[in-house]
Amino acid sequence: MHRAAKVVIERIRALGKISDEQGKLTRTFCSPAMRKANNLVASWMKEAAMEVREDAIGNVIGRYVAGLAGRAEDEAKVLLLGSHLDTVRDAGKFDGPLGVLVAIACVEALHKSGTRLPFAIDVAGFADEEGVRYQSAYLGSRALAGTFDSKDLKRVDANGITMAEAIRSFGGKPDALSATKTDRKRLLGYVEVHIEQGPVLEKNNLSVGVVSAIAGQSRYECNFTGRAGHAGTVPMSMRSDALCAAAEFVLAAEHYAKRSSGLVATVGRMEVLPGASNVVPGEVTLTLDVRHAEDSVRERACLRLQKLASEIAKRRKAQVRIEKRHEAKSVMCDRRFSRMLDKIVKQHQGKSIFLPSGAGHDAAAMAAITPVAMLFVRCKGGISHHPDESASAKDVRMAIEVMNDFLTELGNAQAQQRPNANRSK
Ligand code: GLV
Ligand code: MN
Ligand code: MN
Numbered sequence: 014m015h016r017a018a019k020v021v022i023e024r025i026r027a028l029g030k031i032s033d034e035q036g037k038l039t040r041t042f043c044s045p046a047m048r049k050a051n052n053l054v055a056s057w058m059k060e061a062a063m064e065v066r067e068d069a070i071g072n073v074i075g076r077y078v079a080g081l082a083g084r085a086e087d088e089a090k091v092l093l094l095g096s097h098l099d100t101v102r103d104a105g106k107f108d109g110p111l112g113v114l115v116a117i118a119c120v121e122a123l124h125k126s127g128t129r130l131p132f133a134i135d136v137a138g139f140a141d142e143e144g145v146r147y148q149s150a151y152l153g154s155r156a157l158a159g160t161f162d163s164k165d166l167k168r169v170d171a172n173g174i175t176m177a178e179a180i181r182s183f184g185g186k187p188d189a190l191s192a193t194k195t196d197r198k199r200l201l202g203y204v205e206v207h208i209e210q211g212p213v214l215e216k217n218n219l220s221v222g223v224v225s226a227i228a229g230q231s232r233y234e235c236n237f238t239g240r241a242g243h244a245g246t247v248p249m250s251m252r253s254d255a256l257c258a259a260a261e262f263v264l265a266a267e268h269y270a271k272r273s274s275g276l277v278a279t280v281g282r283m284e285v286l287p288g289a290s291n292v293v294p295g296e297v298t299l300t301l302d303v304r305h306a307e308d309s310v311r312e313r314a315c316l317r318l319q320k321l322a323s324e325i326a327k328r329r330k331a332q333v334r335i336e337k338r339h340e341a342k343s344v345m346c347d348r349r350f351s352r353m354l355d356k357i358v359k360q361h362q363g364k365s366i367f368l369p370s371g372a373g374h375d376a377a378a379m380a381a382i383t384p385v386a387m388l389f390v391r392c393k394g395g396i397s398h399h400p401d402e403s404a405s406a407k408d409v410r411m412a413i414e415v416m417n418d419f420l421t422e423l424g425n426a427q428a429q430q431r432p433n434a435n436r437s438k
Contacts, residue, residue, distance in 0.1 A: 021114045119416045210398070225369050236300075350386035
């Protein structure tokens, strides 16, 4: 096995053991497991000759400085690579860490050959992309992009801990998040390697593919309130059962999404109160996640689903309160970077395809300030957000080789643009 790919897979396995929950992989924003993961990733970054820092929100960032003949390092442009280190509940090991570890492998290759590029490389291990703890995704990348909404600091997790408290106890600085914002003038762009999380590359018998666009997403918290009562004495005709209202809404959302091409709507979590077998449910809180490649379709769907929830609640003499927890618009990947990737992928595997991403990625948040591109890696069985998620060493090797060539090509292009900024070896 190619050594660099073997190291990436070993490191993915090591990170896969760092969890907040016993017996399954769950690593959420600012948790004890995230502390261990950041420390481990920082040690690998240091081995690759990177200067490492942790920013105010808990992103771990390694810098491989530029080789700028006779010029100050702080004049150098910066190419950002990376992905996230948080996971969903009972996650697979590859979603997120693959992108961070492939990036470190590429820097390691540069370091070993004594190569410096005419730009610095920052590798980010983002603190939150999944949004499990606070139902707000891309916290890490939004802080870096300067689009973090400080109102989110007041959100509480399932244990009543505010986001500000969580960041502080992690060692971050919730009052200084604006200082985390990166200098966009110096950024050349952001490139992320990620497991595909779908079946397209596998179906096409390809190791890697280039992402064309990232679908937009909206996430809501819906709270249905009915009237709790005795399961043995309240006649069926006199009930206002919050769970029945919620259940009807779940099926209505499924039905609606099935009728609109490309639309997906998911209720992934539900909390039923008071939660006893002999009590009519009085309150249900559920999450709703809606996605489509076209923002107008998603926005129309969100309005329609909110209306459906109100109609269902009214008919069942219940109330519903709906709060938007997260929204991200769809994002087109940068043409120049994507074409470069496409050309290199063709050189390596003879054929290259562009494919859209239905999943959200840190690249969507970084696109607010810089050109972004993504390389997808084949995903076994298309299975993701599941412990069986897997990518082969052969495909990881392909991703590393494509990214190594991408860095070389971008380095040459930058050196041509600025003749004084020589590639040094
Ligand atoms: C992240 O994986 C998302 O698409 O929700
Ligand atoms: Mn994910
Ligand atoms: Mn991911």
